[in-house]
Amino acid sequence: MTIIWTIIIGFVIGLLARALMPGRDPGGFIITTIIGIAGALVGSFVGQALGFYAQGEPVGMIMSVLGAILLLVGYRYLVPTTSTSRL
Numbered sequence: 001m002t003i004i005w006t007i008i009i010g011f012v013i014g015l016l017a018r019a020l021m022p023g024r025d026p027g028g029f030i031i032t033t034i035i036g037i038a039g040a041l042v043g044s045f046v047g048q049a050l051g052f053y054a055q056g057e058p059v060g061m062i063m064s065v066l067g068a069i070l071l072l073v074g075y076r077y078l079v080p081t082t083s084t085s086r087l
Contacts, residue, residue, distance in 0.1 A: 010037030013061075017068035027075065035075060039068025 011029075014036025027035070043063030047053040052063070 006037060007033060010034070010040060012036065013039055013064045013068050016065050017072050020065065021069055021072055023076070027079070031075070035071050036064075036068050039066075039071050040064040041067070042071060043067030 011033040014032035014034075017035065017039060018032060043060070043066055044053065046067065047060070047063045048055065053060075
């Protein structure tokens with residue numbers, strides 16, 4: 001059951017990150033969920049490194065969204081948008 005909650009919360013975090021970042025994203029539902037879950041992990045790591053959270057404490061929603069935004073920026077630079085115009 002915890003994996004299902006992780007996926008649901010990761011999707012919500014990913015949606016919030018996409019809503020706060022202007023522009024088009026090259027990913028869909030699955031990429032949004034993966035970025036949200038990974039953003040929560042990045043937010044937890046950064047929060048622990050800065051001393052905001054201790055080991056085993058759940059990461060805050062704000063740090064999760066900030067981590068997801070950071071990953072979304074990286075994803076946008078790594079995955080180019082394709083152009084459909086051909087000569």
